[in-house]
Structures are given as C-alpha cells and as structure tokens.
Amino acid sequence: MGRGGYGTVDFWDDYYVTDRPEPYDWFFSCSYLGGVIGELVSPHQDILMVGCGNSPFSQELHDAGFPRLTNVDNCALVIEQQRQRYPDLHWEVEDVRHLSYPADTFDVIFDKGLLDNLFCYQAAEDQCDHAMREFDRVLRPGGRYVxxxxxxFEEIRHVFTRNSGSHDWHLTEILLRNPRWPEIRTPCFSLVIAEKPSGAVGEDSAPISQGILSQVSPESGESICLTEEEAQGYRDEAERLRREASDRLKARQREQRQVQSPPAVRAASSANATPPQPPLGTMQDQLQRRRSTLRQVPPPSEPVVHSDGFALKSAFASVAGVGDDEDEE
Ligand SMILES: C[S@@+](CC[C@H](N)C(=O)[O-])C[C@H]1O[C@@H](n2cnc3c(N)ncnc32)[C@H](O)[C@@H]1O
Incomplete structure (x- = not known):
C-alpha cells in the first residue's frame, strides 16, 4: 500500500499515479445501470458526485442527459487528472466532511464507494458523522443521498440511525447484481437511497423501489437487482468456493512444511495450519485479506491461486489495483 492507510489522501495520490493511472469504475459503469439512473435522478436536478475518483461514471452520466453535475474528491491530484480528461465537466477538490457549498444546494448526492472509503478511516464513525451532517446540510428538502x-445494509443503516442530523431519513434498500462476479468476489452490492423529508405535510415522495427492481441492464441483458434469495444463493456458492480453495491451500502448505522440516519438528508445524479465513466482507476486509494471502503464498510454478480460489493477481487488481505491503496496519 502507499504512504498512508486507505483513509488518507496520500494513499489515493499513490493509487492514481502508480496503481491505477487509467480511468476505473468501482463496482460497475454508468451504462450498466441503464434505466436505474432515471429512477434515481431527473435531468433538471443538481447532482453532487462525492468521491468521484478517476471513474468515467460522471462523464457517462453527463452524456446520458444529466448535465447539472458537480464532481468532488479530496484528492487534488485525481481532480486535476479528471479536469484534463473531461474538461466539459465541473470538478472540485472538496472534503465531504467540510463541504464549501451553502445549505440546500443539491437535489441528489451520488456516492459510489465514498462511504466505503470513510469506513476505512481512523475513528470511522466520527468521520461518517461529519460527512452525514454535511450531506444533510447541502441537500435540499426532499433530496436524495444515493x-x-x-x-x-445494516452497516450503512447504522450511519443514518447513528446520526441523521435533524431529519429522519427514509431509506430504501436494494441489492444490485455485481456484473463482475465472480472476478470481484461479492455477488451483489448495496444500493441505499436515503431521502431527506420534504418538510411539507402530505408531500412524501412516491416509493421508488418498484421502478428500479424491474430494470434490465442494457450492458449485460440481465436484471440489475437481485432478490434476497438469489443473493443468498450466490453467497453460499462464494462460501463453498472459499472453503474449497482454503482447504487446497492448507493442504499445499502442509506438504511444503513436510518437505522442508526435519521429522522432529513436523508434528509441531502441523499444529500451526492456516486458520480458516472469515467470509469476504468490506472493501477493507477484502484488501487486507488479499495482502495477507500475498504474504502466505510462496512463488509457485503454476498460476497463483488466491485462497478464495481465483487468480490472485486479477482478483486483487480488480478490486483495488494496489500492491502488497508488509507494513499495513
Ligand atoms: C473507492 S474510490 C471510488 C471512486 C469512484 N467513485 C468510483 O466509483 O470509481 C473512493 C474515492 O473517495 C475519495 N475520498 C475519500 N475520502 C474522501 C473525502 N473525505 N472527501 C472526498 N473524497 C474522498 C478517494 O480519494 C477516492 O477517489
């Protein structure tokens, strides 16, 4: 990893120069979402894209007919890169914990991977609280934080219930199919649409989930949303693959120890088999586990296999594009 942890600008400076200098979309592209976008935002609305990174998403959104778009990131370097790449769009260096915009400026805040990054900060809950207060402030009444x-969902919900500012946000939770599954080893992502009450009696917005649930991706031709049942099926499959790969890795390590160790220490070393890995979880978990696996696996003569059973290099690069680092906390 770079000079600092994931919750530091230093990390992202290094990331956008060394690890991922080319445009990259976390999760999926704007075109994958197709009609879902139109269910979330209207063309005349003011949109704030927070933690925009070097993703082409903003340009695609703009070209799809959503021109009132402001893109912010606290990494000045990536904002400069994006300005040069997409000069027609509006780019600003902003820290979401201290936004410079006046109250009631935006109708929609779009967050793809920003909150996940705040979860990796030191004192993460406090940092999320700061950001939430700012989102609450700059959103107009009736606005949406997507x-x-x-x-x-539970972890995202916690951010709202812990600190909802002076408002009771209305949350809609939807599972989005991961089009890069199983390369990126989670079958689905969470889409949470948080609505700030309009304040006007009887003016609560219509439920938004129905329109989204029926959308099919123009890119993949598949339905974009998963039922909880489908998602569970994928999770079970992921868990089965993980166990299989972990068993294979442990067997290989045992064999290697037996070849290397004199008989007297063989018995002791077999007691130190690699403990079972916990299920895949957050971005941070995934990155941590990739690094720990990199440390464990000796240089092989055959393709490197991650403990989850996927080609280590491509899985690692596909999620974060960051290299191994021994001194990560
Ligand atoms: C996981 S990347 C997501 C990038 C992009 N949204 C995408 O979907 O590909 C998280 C981004 O959030 C930015 N970020 C992290 N903390 C931030 C903060 N406090 N204020 C603004 N941006 C932040 C990082 O610099 C990084 O570009």
Whole structure:
C-alpha cells in the first residue's frame, strides 16, 4: 500500500499515479445501470458526485442527459487528472466532511464507494458523522443521498440511525447484481437511497423501489437487482468456493512444511495450519485479506491461486489495483 492507510489522501495520490493511472469504475459503469439512473435522478436536478475518483461514471452520466453535475474528491491530484480528461465537466477538490457549498444546494448526492472509503478511516464513525451532517446540510428538502457500497445494509443503516442530523431519513434498500462476479468476489452490492423529508405535510415522495427492481441492464441483458434469495444463493456458492480453495491451500502448505522440516519438528508445524479465513466482507476486509494471502503464498510454478480460489493477481487488481505491503496496519 502507499504512504498512508486507505483513509488518507496520500494513499489515493499513490493509487492514481502508480496503481491505477487509467480511468476505473468501482463496482460497475454508468451504462450498466441503464434505466436505474432515471429512477434515481431527473435531468433538471443538481447532482453532487462525492468521491468521484478517476471513474468515467460522471462523464457517462453527463452524456446520458444529466448535465447539472458537480464532481468532488479530496484528492487534488485525481481532480486535476479528471479536469484534463473531461474538461466539459465541473470538478472540485472538496472534503465531504467540510463541504464549501451553502445549505440546500443539491437535489441528489451520488456516492459510489465514498462511504466505503470513510469506513476505512481512523475513528470511522466520527468521520461518517461529519460527512452525514454535511450531506444533510447541502441537500435540499426532499433530496436524495444515493449510496452504492460493498457493505451490507445494516452497516450503512447504522450511519443514518447513528446520526441523521435533524431529519429522519427514509431509506430504501436494494441489492444490485455485481456484473463482475465472480472476478470481484461479492455477488451483489448495496444500493441505499436515503431521502431527506420534504418538510411539507402530505408531500412524501412516491416509493421508488418498484421502478428500479424491474430494470434490465442494457450492458449485460440481465436484471440489475437481485432478490434476497438469489443473493443468498450466490453467497453460499462464494462460501463453498472459499472453503474449497482454503482447504487446497492448507493442504499445499502442509506438504511444503513436510518437505522442508526435519521429522522432529513436523508434528509441531502441523499444529500451526492456516486458520480458516472469515467470509469476504468490506472493501477493507477484502484488501487486507488479499495482502495477507500475498504474504502466505510462496512463488509457485503454476498460476497463483488466491485462497478464495481465483487468480490472485486479477482478483486483487480488480478490486483495488494496489500492491502488497508488509507494513499495513
Ligand atoms: C473507492 S474510490 C471510488 C471512486 C469512484 N467513485 C468510483 O466509483 O470509481 C473512493 C474515492 O473517495 C475519495 N475520498 C475519500 N475520502 C474522501 C473525502 N473525505 N472527501 C472526498 N473524497 C474522498 C478517494 O480519494 C477516492 O477517489
């Protein structure tokens, strides 16, 4: 990893120069979402894209007919890169915990991977609180904060229930199919649509989930949303693959120890088999586990296999594009 942890600008400076200098979309592209976008935002609305990174998503959104778009990231370097790549769009260096915009400026805040990054900060809950207060402040009454995340609903919900500012946000939770499954090893992402009450009696917005649930991706031709049952099926499959790969890895490590160790220490070393890995979880978990696996696996003569059973290099690069680092906390 770079000079700092994931919750530091230093990390992202290094990431956008060294690890991922080319445009990259976390989770999926704007075109994958197709009609879902039109269910979330209207063309005349003011949109704030938070933690935009070097993703082409903003340009695609703009070209799809959503021109009132402001893109912010606290990494000045990536904002400069994006300005040069997409000069027609509006790019600003902003920290979501201290936004410079006046109250009631935006109708929609779009977050693809930003909250996940705040979860990796030191004192993460406090940092999320700061950001939430700012989102609450800059959103107009009746506005929406749209979150796409690796994290399960409960963890995202916690951010709102812990600190909802002076408002009771109305949350809609939808599972989005991961089009890069199984390369990126989570079958689905969380889409949470948090609505700030309009304040006007009887003016609560219509339920938004029905329109989204029926959408088919123009890119993949598949339905974009998963039922909980489908998602569970994928999770079970992921868990089965993980166990199989972990068993294979442990067997290989045992064999290697037996070849290397004198008989007297063989018995002791077999007691130190690699403990079972916990299920895949957050972005941070996934990155941590990739690094720990990199440390464990000796240089092989055959393709490197991650403990989850996928080609280590491509799985690692596909999620974060970051290299091994021994001094990560
Ligand atoms: C996981 S990347 C997501 C990038 C992009 N949204 C995408 O979907 O591909 C998280 C981004 O959030 C940015 N970020 C992290 N903390 C931030 C903060 N406090 N304020 C603004 N941006 C932040 C990082 O610099 C990084 O570009």
């Amino acid at each position: 979150v796409i995340s690796f994290h399960p």
